[in-house]
Each structure stands twice: as C-alpha cells, then as structure tokens.
Amino acid sequence: MSAVLEVEAVSKRFGGVAAVRDLSLRVEEGEILGLIGPNGAGKSTVFNLINGVYAPDRGRIVFRGTDITGAPPYRIARLGLARAHQIVQPLTGLSVLDNCTVGACFGREDLPLEEARAAAREVAAEVGLGGQIDMPAGQLTTAGKKRLELARALSARPHLLLLDEVLAGLNPAEVEQMIDIVRGIRKRGVAILIIEHVMRAIMSLSDRIVVLNLGSLLAQGSPSEVAADPQVITAYLGAAEPAQDAERTP
C-alpha cells in the first residue's frame, strides 16, 4: 500500500507550549483515518500543520510524494488536499453555488469557471444542498453550513480530505446523513483524515485510529484495538465520561 500523506517526526511549539511533539502518522490510499484525543491534545494544530496554516518547527510532511513542509495553504490545496473546518468559514456574501465554485476553480483540477460551476452544482446536490444553491451562504442553518464546508472541500476533487468535527452541533438525524455522505466520499477513492468527538461515529467510520495526547502519539490501531488499549482508557476515555462528546477543542 502506498501512503497519501506521511507526517514524519513533526513538532510545533507556541511560545513555551509544545502543541505537537515528534508526531508521525501515515494516511494510506483510500483509507479513513480517525484522529482522536482529549481537548487540547493538538488535533486541530495537526490539521493546521498539514494544510500549511502553520509551518512545523521540525519534521517533514509529504503529500503523494511531494514535500509540502512549510508550503502555503493555497499551494497545498492545489495538490489535492482539501479541508473542512471545525469552525465553519463560509464566504458569507457569496451564494452556496459560488462557494463551491471557488473550491472547484482553485482545487486540484484547476477548472475554468464554467466547468467549475457545473462541478460545484453536482457536488452541492450530492451533499443535499441542491435546493439552496442560490442562497447566500451566510443564511444557511448550522447543519447547512457544515454541509457547505464539506461540499466546498469536495468540489476541489481532492485526493485527501481533512474533516475537522463535521458532526459537531448536528442533531442525530443530521449526524446519520453526514456519516452516509462521508462513506460515499470514501467509496470514490478519496482518503479521509477525520477529527471527531462523536465516539460512536468515528469508531464505525474509521479503518484505523490514531490517539493523540498532549501533542504526541499515544496509540494507534484498529478501532477495537484502540478502544481496548488501557493507556487510551486512562488518558482519554476514562478521564472524562460521555460528557466529553459534547465538548470541543478550543
């Protein structure tokens, strides 16, 4: 198996705090890798390092054979690495369609405007936004904004998708729908790296799981292996009972 993404011994400090310490992980072609850990474990920082919001202090990040360590976000996006944010960032004044068109235009395939618009229309329908295509993104509901975040990332036709808590804030019915959408994405061969607090969801979605604690790797393996790991139970599952599910990283 070949890796889509290789993170090799990456570290990042903010001031005196080590947010990520000597972390290595691989995402294989076509797999869903879950990234979990208690609040403040550095999960979102890992995403920020991968998609170029921050440059790592040490270590190397390789995406499909290209070294992307320290490259700016827009260059990484063009290589086919898309991201849906935990805190949704819609381009509020633009319509749903235009939001997705931006993703398609400037994504991996670098489509011309008209083709991008057609592709965006398709993706929007796929995630269930077909009816709201001309609505300004700012007027969508929370669930709608989450879908838009996903649709926009998908419009880029990425090789790898980073999903940061796309289930947070959704009701159970919406969670089910979203899980189906994510499964559908994987079927098309897109690899997914997902951060999620809804345990049941991530356990059922992921092929493998990586557990992060205090910025370093605590454990990795199949969902059942990880769930049985005593270290994980003390550091994470045991430390805070189901209440954890509702919380978010700052």
Next chain:
Amino acid sequence: MIAILASVFDGVLVGAVYGLAAMGLTLIWGVMNVINLAHGAITVFGMFGLYFLATELGLPAYSAVPISILGGFVAGVALYWIAVHRIIGRPELMSLLATFAVNMMLVGIGTALWTTSPFNVPVSLPGVTWEGYTFTGTHMMAAVLAVVIAGLLYVFLHHTRTGKAIRAVADNRGAAELSGIPTAQMLALAFGLGIALAAVSGTLIATMFPFTILSGEAYQLKSFVVTVLGGLGNPAGALIGGIALGLVEGIATRFMPVSWIPIIEFGLFVLCLLAFPRGIFAPSKA
C-alpha cells in the same frame, strides 16, 4: 559623544509620550478589534485643548492634562455610541472606514476653527543643564506624566473590577457576556479610555512642540509604528515601543533633515510588519 547621549536621552523622554499615545490605539485594538483611524485627529484636538485652555483662557498649562483626559473620555464614549457600536463584529473594512470618516469630520471642523497654520503654546518650565547641554523642562515633565498615566492605566486594568471586566471582554466577548458583564458598556468605556489617552498625549506633545491641525497624521503614523514595535494589543509593550521610537528619532535627527523622519518611520513600520507577518497579525485565537 555627550551630544549624542543628550539626544538619546531626549529621545527617550519624547518617546514616553509617543508610547502613551500608542497605548490609546493599542487598547482599543486589543479590546474590540477596531483600528482607530481617528486617533491622529483626536491627538490634535488634545493639542488644541492646551492652546485653548492655556493661551485663550490663561489657565496654567498643566491643568490641561486632567481636562484633556476627562474631555477625551467623554468624547470617546460618545464617539463609541455614535460611530463604533454598530460596526463591532462587522468586517474590518467597515471599522476602518467608519473611524476614518470621523477623522475627516474632526479635521474638517478643526480646519474651519483654527485654519492650517502652525500654533505654539509657550510653556515655561526650568530645564536641567549638564556639561553645556540643557534638558528641556517640558520634555522631562511630559515624560514623567506619561509614565504616571500609563501606570494608572495599568493599575486600573489589572487591579480593579471594571478593569478586569474590560480585559475579560477583550479576551472572549461571548464568555464575558455569559458571565453577566455588560459588554457594550465595557467596550464604550475602553474606547473612551483609548481616546482619552490619545487626547492627553496630544496635550503633552503640544507642551513640547509647535503643531497644526494636520499634525495628526504624522503622530498617528508614529503610534502605528510604536504599536507594531511593541506588539499589537499590548499596552505595556506600547510604552517600550514608544521609547524605542523616540530613541531612533533622537539619533536620526542628528544625521538627516527632519523632513525625512516620516519616511524613515514609514520604512520602519513596513519592515517591522514584513519581518513578523505571522507573529503580529495572526489572531492569537487561531
């Protein structure tokens, strides 16, 4: 050598006042994410406040200092409710334009009142002579007052309930609101304080140098340079940044014509920003 030392020392004195002005700018920025482009115009109104009180009414010059603070505060709170409250939380573009619009109005009114010709308020205060160099009394007095006012601000922000509430609002407005702090009032208060600082630093500058209604632009640029040097949203850093800028000016004026100072400062400003683009702009909340 002594000549250079003397200008370095004088630079530090003047720099303390720059620091005070920049504290006003940085306080407003830090608390409500508004970059106040009316800062320069307010500074100039502080200068004309001294002119009005000392020259026209004949009051003692330093009585203008508390009056400036008070007047600036009242004006600042009013300005907040008129021009700033509605744009809190809207795109930065809007706050820039709104405060700039206030700047235009103030400069326009000032020009109608005082034309654009230079004014000078003579303040007599004995200086200190040492090795043939005189350190001007007004400069020393201004520096001392600036440091005292900055100290009072620090005590207010860190050791009073209201001050702590302001800092809480700056840190996380939503959380502050939830814990029962009247955030809008705190923002108005902080804006008032920021404007008061700008006004009083104008008054102090006017005790040292001549000025016109258009001087604001130059001092606003200085405040921005200082803010960038000292770290945005950091009042203590502003004072240090101010002194650093005063130093640079004190030394630079010995080697080049005064008209080049704004260009040097502008260059310094851009260089600083380019050197630490992340450190300075990236919101710490990222």
Next chain:
Amino acid sequence: MPWLILLAALGCALIPYWTDDVQLREGLLLAAVYVILASNLNLMIGYAGYINFGNIVFFGLGGYISVYLVSEWHWPLPAAAVLAGVAVSAVALLFGLGILRLRGAFFALATIGINEAVRQLVTNFEPWGGASGIYLAFDAYEPLGGPMQALWIVYFLVIAVTALSLLLSFAIKNSKFGLGLIAIGQNENAAATLGVPTPLYKALVYSASAVLPAIGGGLYFFKSGIIEPGGAFNLGTSIEAIVMVMLGGPGTVIGPALGAALYEELRGALLTSDIFSHLQLVIAGALLLVIVLFIPGGLMGFIHRRLAWTRRWLE
C-alpha cells in the same frame, strides 16, 4: 451589460460634441475622471476587500510620466499615456508583492505611506521640476491640431478610458480571477485554504487597478497643462474616491460609477454655497459614516435589496 456601458460612453462622448457645449464637456470630463478613479479603486475595495487610501498615487505618477514624455521627449500623447499606464502598473505589481503581505489597517496605512513617500520623492526630484512641477508649453498641443481641438480629443480619450474601466470591472467580476478576489474579500484565510493563490491575486489586482487611473492621469494633466506634487498626489481626492465607491455600492460594476457621478453633483452644489465650501471634508466624512453605518451595500446594495430582479442584469 457591456453594450450598456458602450452605449452610455458613446452618448457621453457625442452629446456635448453635437451641441458644442463646452461647459457640459468640462463637467462630464471631471465626472469621468472620478468614475475612472472610483471604478478602479472598487477592484481593490469592493472585490478584494482591501482599502487603498493612496489610490491617487497611480493617477499622479501616470500624469507625471506622461506629461514628462510629452514635454521633454515630444512623444505623442496616446503613446505617452499608455506607457505611463504600463510603467505604473509594473511598479504597482512589484510593490504589491511586498506590501500586500500586510492585512487590514496595516495595508491601508502603508498605502497612505506610499502616497506620501512618492510625493516627497517627486518634490525633491529635479528632472520633474521639483516642488513647482512641470508646465506644458503651448506648442505641446500642436500635434493634436491646436488647444481647441486637443481638448476635444482628450475628452474623447478620457471617455474611452472610463468605458474601459467599467468593462474591466465587468470582465474581472465574471472571471475566475474575480471569483478568487471576491473570495479573498470575504474571508482571506478560507480562500487560501480553498486554493486561491492569495499573494499573487492581491498583487495582480493592485497592479490592474493602477493601469487605467495612470492613463487617465496622463490625459487629465495633459489637459491641465501643469502638474505639481500637491495636485498630483492629493490624499483628499483619494479619499473622495473611497466615498464614491461606498456611496454607489462596493463590489458592483456600475455602483462606483453611479457613486462618482452622484458625489460630483453633490460636491458641485456644496461648493457653490458659501457655508458649505469650507466644510467639504466634514460633509464627505459624515456621508461616509452614514453609508458605512446604515447602508453598507451603498446605492446598488439598496436597489438590489428592494428590487431583487435587478440582480440578474444590473451588476
């Protein structure tokens, strides 16, 4: 839409010519210059969401280069103006790649600094006449058939540049480049995550917004016959251009033009009144504040909200 623009331009060009109304021509010329400034500034403010307080520097520099070429090297006016446009936009591109790393107020402030720095430099630049500037000799107008005819030719050229400004706004708005810019204006970090090459696009739009004002400056100062630093790099005009953009509707194609025409009318009315002529700045400021606080979409935003069908064909 492009046909509408061309038709309007043709009308503006021909009506004063047929009626031989010189006063109307002068009024329209001034309005057209403002439309050029506002429309190109809108590429920055309305599309990319960056305020360029020093936008007048393009106009002034274009004027200087053009007037210098005509006066000292006896270049024909159109060639001089076009070269000025190209040169100024090239300089803007270089500058843009540097200062557009700044965001928000820092960028805004830097643009003021650039305007002031250029003015200082030009004031001390002897080949361009230093503080007193360059006067065009009478015979500079000879190649265009004497002053009377030259004024008409310059007027037609200014109208052409105005039409080009609007067409440029339209073309950019309906392109991939424009979509990327608007994404930057909405949320720069999100745009970068989506793959918009933000530094390049910002520098390109800064440079694109310089070309036509520089050419316009060349034409305008040729017509005036004199260019000096105070008039060429007047920060006040720069700021009036911002008021026009905000008044008409940032981010729309015809909004800024509408705003420019409206502001020009308003200013004309105020200037003739004794009380208001001193308070021009105050009134412009108050106007800007009211727009920002209450109608941030400007006139076009207001129309679009009231009459949704206009969105389709009035951009």
